[in-house]
Amino acid sequence: MTALGARRGLSGLAWGLAGLAACFLANALSGSALISLLIAGLLGAGVGTAITRRIQNPLDQPWHLGAGAAGGFALGGVLIATLALNFPLDVRVDAQGSRGVYPSVSLPPALYTAVRGSAIQNGLRGTWGSNAAVKTLLMPDQARR
Structure with a gap:
């Protein structure tokens, strides 16, 4: 996820942070897995479209790679932590x-x-x-x- 975020540059930062927000909102607003999936999918599609339209040149500056890597690392870290913590207890x-x-x-x-x-x-x-x-x-x- 970090490499994918770096490859996307500034869009990767927005994508990673929006992914975290979508996951949090889907988990907070719903008790059903199907409804959470629907909420996350709709939020992801909307944010993805907005990012594509608003960030025209995501790799203009060298620091954009680092920002994208940070966004990808954040989203990837949450995904790994979720997998590690969601076995039965x-x-x-x-x-x-x-x-x-x-x-x-x-x-x-x-x-x-x-x-x-x-x-x-x-x-x-x-x-x-x-x-x-x-x-x-x-x-x-x-x-x-």
């Missing part, structure tokens, strides 16, 4: 109350080991206790609880 009830355990032990053993030992997933462990906006973007089902 178990709810355990003990003396301290109920708590979520991630990932679920009901996953196939090879997948459980891979997710449990993932450096990306371990780096994002603090996301479970973060603010509602980050949860809405990365884990919309957990933000609604």
